[in-house]
Amino acid sequence: MCELLGMSANVPTDICFSFTGFLTRGxxxxxxxxxxxxxxxxxxGYRDFRDPHPSVHSPIARLICDYPIKSHIVISHIxxxxxxxxxxxxxxPFTREMWGRPWCYAHNGQLTGWESLPLSFYRPVxxxxxxxxxxxxxxxxxxxxxxxxxxxxxxxxxxxxxxxxLRGLGVFNLLLSDGQYLYSYCSTKLAHITRKSPFGExxxxxxxxxxxxxxxxxPNDVVSVVATEPLTDNERxxxxxxxxxxxxHEGQIVGRYLAEATTx
Amino acid sequence: MCELLGMSANVPTDICFSFTGFLTRGxxxxxxxxxxxxxxxxxxGYRDFRDPHPSVHSPIARLICDYPIKSHIVISHIxxxxxxxxxxxxxxPFTREMWGRPWCYAHNGQLTGWESLPLSFYRPVxxxxxxxxxxxxxxxxxxxxxxxxxxxxxxxxxxxxxxxxLRGLGVFNLLLSDGQYLYSYCSTKLAHITRKSPFGExxxxxxxxxxxxxxxxxPNDVVSVVATEPLTDNERxxxxxxxxxxxxHEGQIVGRYLAEATTx
Numbered sequence: 241m242c243e244l245l246g247m248s249a250n251v252p253t254d255i256c257f258s259f260t261g262f263l264t265r266g267x268x269x270x271x272x273x274x275x276x277x278x279x280x281x282x283x284x285g286y287r288d289f290r291d292p293h294p295s296v297h298s299p300i301a302r303l304i305c306d307y308p309i310k311s312h313i314v315i316s317h318i319x320x321x322x323x324x325x326x327x328x329x330x331x332x333p334f335t336r337e338m339w340g341r342p343w344c345y346a347h348n349g350q351l352t353g354w355e356s357l358p359l360s361f362y363r364p365v366x367x368x369x370x371x372x373x374x375x376x377x378x379x380x381x382x383x384x385x386x387x388x389x390x391x392x393x394x395x396x397x398x399x400x401x402x403x404x405x406l407r408g409l410g411v412f413n414l415l416l417s418d419g420q421y422l423y424s425y426c427s428t429k430l431a432h433i434t435r436k437s438p439f440g441e442x443x444x445x446x447x448x449x450x451x452x453x454x455x456x457x458x459p460n461d462v463v464s465v466v467a468t469e470p471l472t473d474n475e476r477x478x479x480x481x482x483x484x485x486x487x488x489h490e491g492q493i494v495g496r497y498l499a500e501a502t503t504x
Numbered sequence: 505m506c507e508l509l510g511m512s513a514n515v516p517t518d519i520c521f522s523f524t525g526f527l528t529r530g531x532x533x534x535x536x537x538x539x540x541x542x543x544x545x546x547x548x549g550y551r552d553f554r555d556p557h558p559s560v561h562s563p564i565a566r567l568i569c570d571y572p573i574k575s576h577i578v579i580s581h582i583x584x585x586x587x588x589x590x591x592x593x594x595x596x597p598f599t600r601e602m603w604g605r606p607w608c609y610a611h612n613g614q615l616t617g618w619e620s621l622p623l624s625f626y627r628p629v630x631x632x633x634x635x636x637x638x639x640x641x642x643x644x645x646x647x648x649x650x651x652x653x654x655x656x657x658x659x660x661x662x663x664x665x666x667x668x669x670l671r672g673l674g675v676f677n678l679l680l681s682d683g684q685y686l687y688s689y690c691s692t693k694l695a696h697i698t699r700k701s702p703f704g705e706x707x708x709x710x711x712x713x714x715x716x717x718x719x720x721x722x723p724n725d726v727v728s729v730v731a732t733e734p735l736t737d738n739e740r741x742x743x744x745x746x747x748x749x750x751x752x753h754e755g756q757i758v759g760r761y762l763a764e765a766t767t768x
Binding site for chain 1: 546547548549550551552553554556563564567570571591592593594595600601603604605606625626627628629630
């Protein structure tokens, strides 16, 4: 299985701390040796770094740790290949432009019958179930919403419906963004934490590293992190429910959609 | 004005030598301080690195020099902003997916009346004339060729016609690729060189650096470089003509289209 890491923040924030722990799993403490990628939204722009090699040995990954890129939204992925061989074209995150916005997508899980998901506007470059599902998802959204909608909740509801259909094909944990919102959808495994004042200390589960967030933040900062598994061992992470979609904006949850059958 | 650098090769080749000279112009020997980017096609995959800061000070640019990425096709750009402020969303190269291929584009020049170029399928993320023209170009190609064409020459002819229309709006020097072919189109300034056996030595114009290609190649290698200005001072570069489109494949010119009025 692959692993996901996402961030939503109300101030440009670097993800060096979480990413350090996360990428240690990429061939270090974890089995995810088949590539990694990370995408940053900065001032309306977008860039990603992807490498089809284990993240623990990647000079590009080291650069990301050492050269803090400050961003409102981050999506990262480390890969353990199942469908599609190990190569750059199969390395998450994937991106497509819709409405003049760069949409970014990373998937954890495995689908069956994905080949018959009909494609319209967008086509995969590589050969993974993940990118095929992304192209289907974006094509469906574009057909429903040829233009950006005034009422975001229509869009969010649409994203949730499409995610639920993909969950019907197997395991579909998702991070998705258009640069304005971060979407996290849980099929089997995703957890999140929101850090805000008063800030405390955190220690990574996968590497010998502590951080005192008080030293790196101002009292108004709100920074949320979403990950397949909690990245720290001394904080309380919240596990998402199967079928749950969370919509994040500036570090806060602004939309929440549950599977129809879910009871809490 | 910005500067362009492209490469087409018949074997995966790193562009460290040319890129070292090229990026020195990005705030070093040249005035192009407003960002830079480089895109690599590798095994059917695509990745780019972009930074809205001067390339001479960019740790990411240094990494590209030190960590050779071997590729068949490379497109790079250093920017001196005219239309659109200095930010990541305005940093070349730009990319869009068509036919399941990642198309990459970098432009040198400035257009007038570009705002009225009609957009269809693709929309700009940033605010440059360059990206607007790219979205128009790709939209026009997609309307003419909804599917990949069997006879490439139809497509190449189409690319040339669209480039000629953009040249009518101002200065439009272009590098474009779909990962199979590299297109170079000259409006005012582009030069190229093809290196093949017997290989010799080359020395950069913009940095104290020599390379003996014999040490880095096999006798069958063919590597062509296209750049706004020749990058070396001891080799014979060929300057392109205004209105000329060259189509490159595995280091060789496989298509050439001239402006109607051009005589040689």
